[in-house]
Amino acid sequence: GQNIDQPTEMTATEGAIVQINCTYQTSGFNGLFWYQQHAGEAPTFLSYNVLDGLEEKGRFSSFLSRSKGYSYLLLKELQMKDSASYLCALLDSNYQLIWGAGTKLIIKP
Amino acid sequence: DTAVSQTPKYLVTQMGNDKSIKCEQNLGHDTMYWYKQDSKKFLKIMFSYNNKELIINETVPNRFSPKSPDKAHLNLHINSLELGDSAVYFCASSQGDGQPHTGELFFGEGSRLTVL
Numbered sequence: 691g692q693n694i695d696q697p698t699e700m701t702a703t704e705g706a707i708v709q710i711n712c713t714y715q716t717s718g719f720n721g722l723f724w725y726q727q728h729a730g731e732a733p734t735f736l737s738y739n740v741l742d743g744l745e746e747k748g749r750f751s752s753f754l755s756r757s758k759g760y761s762y763l764l765l766k767e768l769q770m771k772d773s774a775s776y777l778c779a780l781l782d783s784n785y786q787l788i789w790g791a792g793t794k795l796i797i798k799p
Numbered sequence: 800d801t802a803v804s805q806t807p808k809y810l811v812t813q814m815g816n817d818k819s820i821k822c823e824q825n826l827g828h829d830t831m832y833w834y835k836q837d838s839k840k841f842l843k844i845m846f847s848y849n850n851k852e853l854i855i856n857e858t859v860p861n862r863f864s865p866k867s868p869d870k871a872h873l874n875l876h877i878n879s880l881e882l883g884d885s886a887v888y889f890c891a892s893s894q895g896d897g898q899p900h901t902g903e904l905f906f907g908e909g910s911r912l913t914v915l
Contacts (some may be wrong), residue, residue, distance in 0.1 A: 723903070732803075732889060732906035733842070775840065786855075787904075789842040 692716045694790035696778050701796045702768055710763045710776050710793045718783020724752050724763045725777040727792065733777055736763065765795075773797045802826050805890045805907035812880060813915055819876045820910045822890030830854075831873040832904070833865060834889040842889070848873055877912075885914045 693715045702708040712722070721740035725733040739745055739754035739761060751764040763776055775792040782788055805822040812818055824831060832855075833845040846865040847855035853865070862878040877884060890907040 725904075730909075732908050733904070734906070735903040738903065777842065779842075787844065792840050 692780060692782055692788045694778055694780055694788060696776075696790045696793045698791070699794045699796065701798060702765075704768055704770060704797055704799050706768050707764065707766050708768060708795065710765070710778075710795065712761045712763075712778035712790060714759050714761075714778075714780050714788075716759070716780055716782055716788070719756060720781040720783065720785055722752075722754055722761050722781065723777075723779040723787070724761075725779065726774050727777060728774045736776075768797050770797050770799070803890055803892055803905050803907040805888075805910050807910060808908060809911050809913075811913045811915065814880055814882060816880050817876070817878045818880060818912070819874055820888055820890075820912075821872070821874045822907055823872050824890075824892040824905070824907075825871065826892055826894075826905060828892040828894050828905070829870060830893050831867065831870070832891045832893075833873065833875050834891060834906075836887045836889060836909070838886070846873075846875075880912075880914045882914050885912055887911045 696712045723738050724736040726736050727733040737752035739752050744753045749766045754761045775794050777792045778790040780788045803824045830849045832847045835843050835845055844857055845859050848867045850870050851867045864876045867873045887909045889909045891904045893904050
């Protein structure tokens, strides 16, 4: 079966850097997504990784290690507006999206 | 212009009633989805349509019936509502080729259903 784990909640300081980890177990893999979801709003796409390595997109970067079943989302120069839930989602061999429960990120001044 | 729009955004109703949620996308995408997000924030796929054809039908009660009159619309009708149906229902779309989720998902704003 498939399983996705990510921390329930994290706290960081404005201007700092935070890394949100996601570990997964799956028999087949077609990529891993990160989405951002502000409270009461819809999830919005952040990144998609299918090959090992780091993908950088502005202040946000996403890393994947397929052999370790591990990904992280790195947020730099944190802003108050980054307070949100960050959802890790795995695309399995049947192209089904399996979602993690999300990590609630709290930014403090 | 709103890319994926769904109505109503809030819905409060009594157990046993029947209700519908409508979704429209103006992105020209071929694939549309209904997701349920419960109080624990897990997103669960319910249905997926590609060009009006059903391609994913997860284990949901048959009280839930999706309808896609054209590829830009995917509506969700729920019969005999139960307390456990209370959740936020998200519509989404993607540019797929029949394989779901090959592209990024664009979500609607969600419809919060409360069953009393």
